[in-house]
Amino acid sequence: MTIRLTTLLLALSTLLTPSFSFAKTQRVSVVNRRALAARVRAEFLHAWRGYERYAWGHDELKPLSKTARDWYDEPLYMTQVDALDTLILMGFRKEADRDREFVVKNLNFDKDIYVQNFEITIRHLGGLLSTYQLTGDRRLLRLAEDLGNRLLPAFDSPTGLPYRFVNLRTGKTRGEVTNPAEAGTLLIEFGTLSKLTRRPVFYDKAKRALVETFKRRSAIGLVGSRINVETGEWAGTTSHISGGIDSYYEYLLKCWRLFGDEDCRRMWLESIAAVNGHLADDEGGELWYGQADMRTGRRTATSYGALDAFFPAVLALSGDLARARRLQASSLKMWRAHGIEPERLDYRTMQVSDAEYPLRPEIVESAYYLHTLTGDPRYLGEGAEMFEDFVRHCKTDAGYAALKSVETKEQEDSMESFLFAETFKYFYLLFAPPKTLDFNQIIFNTEAHPIRKTWRR
Numbered sequence: 188m189t190i191r192l193t194t195l196l197l198a199l200s201t202l203l204t205p206s207f208s209f210a211k212t213q214r215v216s217v218v219n220r221r222a223l224a225a226r227v228r229a230e231f232l233h234a235w236r237g238y239e240r241y242a243w244g245h246d247e248l249k250p251l252s253k254t255a256r257d258w259y260d261e262p263l264y265m266t267q268v269d270a271l272d273t274l275i276l277m278g279f280r281k282e283a284d285r286d287r288e289f290v291v292k293n294l295n296f297d298k299d300i301y302v303q304n305f306e307i308t309i310r311h312l313g314g315l316l317s318t319y320q321l322t323g324d325r326r327l328l329r330l331a332e333d334l335g336n337r338l339l340p341a342f343d344s345p346t347g348l349p350y351r352f353v354n355l356r357t358g359k360t361r362g363e364v365t366n367p368a369e370a371g372t373l374l375i376e377f378g379t380l381s382k383l384t385r386r387p388v389f390y391d392k393a394k395r396a397l398v399e400t401f402k403r404r405s406a407i408g409l410v411g412s413r414i415n416v417e418t419g420e421w422a423g424t425t426s427h428i429s430g431g432i433d434s435y436y437e438y439l440l441k442c443w444r445l446f447g448d449e450d451c452r453r454m455w456l457e458s459i460a461a462v463n464g465h466l467a468d469d470e471g472g473e474l475w476y477g478q479a480d481m482r483t484g485r486r487t488a489t490s491y492g493a494l495d496a497f498f499p500a501v502l503a504l505s506g507d508l509a510r511a512r513r514l515q516a517s518s519l520k521m522w523r524a525h526g527i528e529p530e531r532l533d534y535r536t537m538q539v540s541d542a543e544y545p546l547r548p549e550i551v552e553s554a555y556y557l558h559t560l561t562g563d564p565r566y567l568g569e570g571a572e573m574f575e576d577f578v579r580h581c582k583t584d585a586g587y588a589a590l591k592s593v594e595t596k597e598q599e600d601s602m603e604s605f606l607f608a609e610t611f612k613y614f615y616l617l618f619a620p621p622k623t624l625d626f627n628q629i630i631f632n633t634e635a636h637p638i639r640k641t642w643r644r
């Protein structure tokens with residue numbers, strides 16, 4: 188099936204609804220925004236061409252050696268699925284059609300491999316569902332449902348918390364120690380699958396996983412870093428908003444907004460109060476979020492990083508623009524310390540503790556949300572600065588490369604699929620002409636796949 192241009196434009200016009208008029212005072216002109224959006228598009232295409240040439244049919248391009256990498260023994264076309272909706276959003280029709288046909292003809296989940304439930308859910312289930320909504324191509328929905336069926340055994344634990352790995356063919360599971368992010372970042376995708384297939388089982392299992400995580404919060408309302416899915420006991424009691432917990436909070440808020448789920452609303456409101464009460468840190472007038480013991484709230488570390496930079500977006504979406512703005516200023520300080528952000532630093536000393544930059548999108552995502560929700564042109568200027576740094580340090584002749592160190596700027600032979608799903612997409616949406624996605628109708632999953640409400644509550 189090929190999508191006709193009119194169909195595509197219709198889908199896009201449904202997705203891209205103008206809902207803001209921008210202040211005349213903004214310093215980055217519409218012309219510059221258009222030029223920046225065109226630059227993002229051109230750089231995306233550069234990376235995509237590299238992938239097509241050297242890694243087509245494999246999970247990822249290794250941009251320095253110009254070879255391919257697969258996550259498992261057989262490829263699951265990670266980049267091809269993750270990139271699909273961005274190709275459509277940016278208007279690369281020929282490339283999108285070719286990619287979609289490849290995925291539909293070749294993607295087969297009947298494989299004897301153990302996949303990571305969380306990663307496959309946010310990338311594959313999210314990517315297939317959003318592209319189905321954009322194109323109406325029911326073959327993508329069938330693939331999504333087949334995948335959903337194969338992932339369901341992951342939830343068959345004594346607690347309902349999902350095992351980390353599941354064999355796509357046999358349904359056998361592995362990995363009994365998980366974390367709140369992996370247990371609680373499934374409901375947007377599984378819930379949408381339920382709405383679109385009218386099979387509640389997906390919603391129910393993923394919702395239970397979210398609730399079972401929340402139920403095990405401490406008396407002061409915090410969750411820990413690792414949890415055993417068989418006993419329900421915490422195996423790590425450090426609380427934070429970083430990788431391993433991050434998108435658990437994001438999904439509490441977004442599932443309330445997407446599905447109108449009142450349980451999610453209650454869990455979000457209680458959780459954000461605890462996070463702001465115990466993890467937020469006022470450091471010399473700056474706002475950061477650090478680590479604390481989940482039971483006592485005692486501060487255990489003052490570490491912040493590239494993954495934490497998603498939180499201004501969540502705060503902004505929740506309506507807390509004041510904290511969102513302050514935290515984004517801290518993230519930008521982290522970025523500017525080395526002209527691109529490290530994976531982690533100590534915000535008291537600004538000493539880098541993990542220097543790599545794996546092409547992460549979170550800080551750009553937050554700039555996009557803040558610009559959309561405030562109309563403040565400062566976020567365009569900051570986005571332009573970040574984009575120039577990103578191109579300067581990460582571009583290679585075959586694509587874009589992660590950095591081993593933001594201090595030395597030495598590149599690494601890695602280009603994760605979220606470069607296409609998220610990093611380029613958020614840069615593009617930030618600069619794209621003055622119309623924006625309507626957050627009342629569209630919710631991005633944590634991999635930036637836009638899901639549109641097409642159902643009644």
Ligand code: DMJ
Pocket residue numbers: 309434494547548549605609633634635
């Ligand atoms: C993505 O896979 C998702 O955004 C996830 O929630 C966190 N990490 C990466 C991007 O940094």
